[in-house]
Amino acid sequence: MDQSLISIYENDSHLLSIDLNLSYFLQALSVEPSSRKEEILVEVYDSMPNPLLRRQIIMSMARWKRFYWLKDVKNKYAGLSEWEKRAFLIASYILRDEGHHWRQNTKHSWSPMDTLVRDWFSKKYQETETIPR
DSSP states (O other): OHHHHHHHHHTTOGGGGSHHHHHHHHHHHTSSOOHHHHHHHHHHHHHOOOHHHHHHHHHHHHHTTOHHHHHHHHHTGGGSOHHHHHHHHHHGGGGHHHHHHHHHHHGGGOOHHHHHHHHHHHHHHHHHOOOOO
């Protein structure tokens, strides 16, 4: 299945020109990590303005524990959409101490909803140490 998904992307399939299809594609692509699929996620993230697709990619990279990439997103946090910021808030737990320090230093800029997301996920992460889909 992985090769079929990669082929769809590499052949610029018209199927991926619709955001809903691209979202399903990203979901299927992110089931199991591989270096080529990671490259595709990064390419899509860098080329897509859709905040919901970018949020989906942030969550996938967090599940795959791609620290280097998450650290890069952390440095761009101020310019992210609300959807991406909340996804990164969840993803920051993967960064352990660095994520903890980042949350302490940015919580003053959060909305009440961001604080609610942090509180909800903090409890969930302590129990399972997994990132939701």
